[in-house]
Amino acid sequence: MTLATQTAGAPVAPVSSGDAPVLSVRDLDVSVMTPAGLRPLVHGMSFDLRRGETLCIAGESGSGKSVTSMAIMGLLPKPAVRVTGGQILFGGKDLAAQGEGAMRRIRGNRIAMIFQEPMTALNPVMQIGTQLAEALRAHTGMGGAEARARALEALKLVRISQPERRLRQYPHELSGGMRQRVVIAMALAMRPDVLIADEPTTALDVTVQREVLDLLRDLQRDTGTAVILITHDMGVVAEMANRVLVMQSGRVVEQGSVDEIFQAPREPYTRELLAAVPRMGDGSGPVATPGGPLVRFEDVSVRFDIRSGLLQRVTERVHAVEHVSFDIHAGETLSLVGESGCGKSTLARALVGLVPHEGTIRLNGQPIRDMRRQDRLRLHREVQMVFQDPMAALDPRMTVGELIVEPLVIHGIGSTPERRARAEDLMQRVGLTPEHLSRHPHEFSGGQRQRICIARALALNPKLIIADESVSALDVSVQARVLDLLATLKREFGIAYLFISHDMAVVENISDRVAVMYLGQIVEMGTRAQVFGNPQHAYTRRLMAAVPVPDPGFQRPPMPRMASEVPSPVHPVGQGPTRVALRDVGGGHLVAA
Template sequence: MTLAEATRVGAGTAPADPVLSVEGLTVSVATETGLRPLVRGISFALRRGETLAIAGESGSGKSITSLAVMGLLPANVRATAGAVRLAGTDLLRLPETRMRAIRGDRIAMIFQEPMTSLNPVMTVGAQLVEAIQAHEPLPRREAQGRALEALKAVRLSEPERRLRQFPHELSGGMRQRVMIAMAIALRPDVLIADEPTTALDVTVQREVLDLLRDLRSEMGTAIVLITHDMGVVAEMADRVIVMKDGAVVEEGPVAQIFGAPAKDYTKALLAAVPRMGQRALTDPAAQRPPVCTLRDLTVRFDIAHGLLGRTTHRVHAVEGVSLQIQAGETFALVGESGCGKSTIAKTIAGLVPFEGEIDLAGHRLRGQSDVTRAVRRDAQIVFQDPAAALDPRMRVGDLVAEPLVIHGIGTKEERRATVERLFERVGLTRAQIDRYPHEFSGGQRQRICIARALALRPKLIVADESVSALDVSVQARVLQLLKELKEDTGVAFLFISHDMAVVDSIADRVAVMFLGQIMEMGTRAQVFGDPRHPYTRRLIEAVPIPDPGHVRPSRPRMAAETPSPVRRVGDPPERLRLVDVGGGHLVAEQPGRSDPF
């Protein structure tokens, strides 16, 4: 029987006996003072065709639990109590040789970042064949056929060609599909998905979730879904376990957890989830003077090929974008990875060459050479990963004061006083100024980055995916901080994100981008309340709804790949014209040819 045929075998009625049961699992780490528990007494049972979601914030013990089940704990971490039974066999008592035979065969795992899970120097086909032959003594040709069937089962376009490609040639969503194909190629009883959609765009996330749902119903695979996204939990789970600080806070059917949570922590977690439409659709504020204006902004990167290094192709990252950001407003740029959002952020910060014009706080810029120190003072940027943006060898007070030092502002005592005020402004204390970045949580580090961006009193702050890596409750606090700063200081924000629900909760005006061009632009009420472009509607429809009772309307799956921004020299993309459909609501004219929406 082929894999495609196997996936059509119905799950049937779930048997009484669980396929996987975890009983009083305690996992501890060895420290200088002895064993310290990371997970304490967790228990659950999983039946065939069932999805169990383990939800909680970073550090709650979700991933450690999954690694213990897989037998993949780090060397200094071990299970100190309890049992993990797969169809009656205690996996914690098995030697590594036997566990290796079970891992991937009867119980498989999909990790959060597919690029780090795939070998960059092996083709996709070679890696799939290797995984299959490691567990089944099949001839190479038969293993290749099984690999092809696995790629077809996860609905990857052009599966024959994908077998010959390397991981870097695939998009993030495609790589995640390859990981799922690798996991299901051996038809495991249990599939553990550890944050499988966290790093993916909302539309790719939708495709992966639909795929997992199909695999569960067609193969009867039991799924353990580990996530901090409560919208994903609501859509996928039959039962939910909520974890905090290594222990179970609450568990029950998904409808009960969302409809009548018993514990305060669960209530707070659900309350912090951004929801589309939660904020009232209000009329736009009065017109204010512009802080930043882009006119026909174009950014292209040449690609050289051949022995002579001639430029044969170009990346059309941004293609003729014009927009205006007003004083004291939050202007959001949304779209999928590769649409040009972050390139615009880097262009405003003077980090990449460009064509066109940028008016920034009274400075007219016609090229990267015009971005002077004075210009940079008026536009500051907050990056996605605060840990990478802060020098681990410097005290955080010195990091916040560094822009003042660079621009020669104030004496040492005056800079110290400014840093103290900024720390208080972003909700930190003066006592924390002399600490190092590693002594702070992710949310606190992002507050430090915001304090540093405020040090020069800029007219514009570019927040590039500044909350996407944060837990939902921390994200809510940082978003509230940005709102307060806008109201108190009058600073304008360019808020860049692929999360439509987050944008809906904070933006005044919105521009939707695709392949370097704007598809739709207007006030938040116009874009979210009356989306006109099919791409905007597709993004909004893909947002997970944190309501188990929500019935998502069916729509055709995307059969084609997203077009590439890389084009041959002399073959630029067609420039789309924006049409005003009323009240400054601009929508791109749709080309006559077929599009990927």
């Protein structure tokens, strides 16, 4: 361990090893200043963190997890939000009482932090090497060359490919997983006593999440750093934690060892949280009996041109979707799974005509490309979309009532009182009340907003709803209720879903049939039981093996590390990706050869 060198001029006393806690939080209160006075965000929080230990803080959004971590780092947005009581004891000092200068010497040095969103966590106009080196220089006063050498070591430690080259690259040249490795390297370069990881893998694809979690665990074992891992994902908790702290609305609900929490949760809230976690099974269970084909994709490709040169000729193409063929039957849920950039969302956009496609997409047997205005209007009545981020999908200036009747207005359906009655009915269907109609989107929680989006999608009595990562941004308990709602609507109205998700556990819970996409092509497709019970393609297996299992006793079979990043879907004109042929391995279970 070359990074183990203690820093020369560090003003903070080294933390004693042994059984004494590295960090102790005592009765911490954090409050926000509102026009109505101080409102508590975190109340009476206490915990100890020991060397080499991983403490998971679990809870849903708004429970105060991130506020706690920001309080420890001294990064609360003061003066609006500040510590109003209690102590944060670290190295013999109360961090809550330290000034900015003292905190600055601790931040990034003795206590480091990694954040959720790797895509935006790095300065886009500064080289990776500079960003790594500046933290070292800020705390040690070492020279540029020495800092750069240490930066290179740190990059090697996080197992990034071609570390020398990365030093001179800019963040946009790196994938999300690589950027998160850089952020981790940055946090661990000073060999801190405490590492706070706030949802470090939530924004990553599941296979990348697996690698980052493995990396964090290995690094912790080597360095003995105490880790506070903040996550909403109980699967991650089960895999990473020694001890768990469950939070709800600013308070600690339950605290205990990972085994206690998972095997004998005492508090009802903990039990609810655990019950709501989608678990991946073997794909058995009842499936809907599908009707006739509603949508048919025949050899559909979507490619985006890249132009360059003097005459702006097309020189390269992004092969987003390549020769995809499948049907969606009336009343069934077909899930498209795959990691970011695999083409699943592009395929959905092609279906509603948002991107041009090659091949044929038929709705009720009619190719959508040849549709005239009237038929196109009908297409948009019959196929509706529900997106990932409900806040971004709702116009903040419109009331919920206006939002829900808008599709009716566009299609000229019904009179004003009829539309109003329809909106009231829809609100009840999705579990909201008609009184909510006059409110604006910002007055609702994330889950309620997604219900509003679903109500809007239902307004036109669609035959197919495209749910593009519709539950990915929701807390597990909310996610479970929205999934229930989708299932109920399917039974009542016979709606079919094209369910797009990266979450294998959710997909296993909701689907009748599953298609796995990789680099624009379908590599495996079949019923839920076929794909989950008997996964054939290596990529499908890899996806499933990467899912964190919410069971601390689970022994993970060793998985080979991915040799390289996912290849690029960009090819020169005239060349394309190798087309995979699907082979029926029995009962309509298609697998790429």
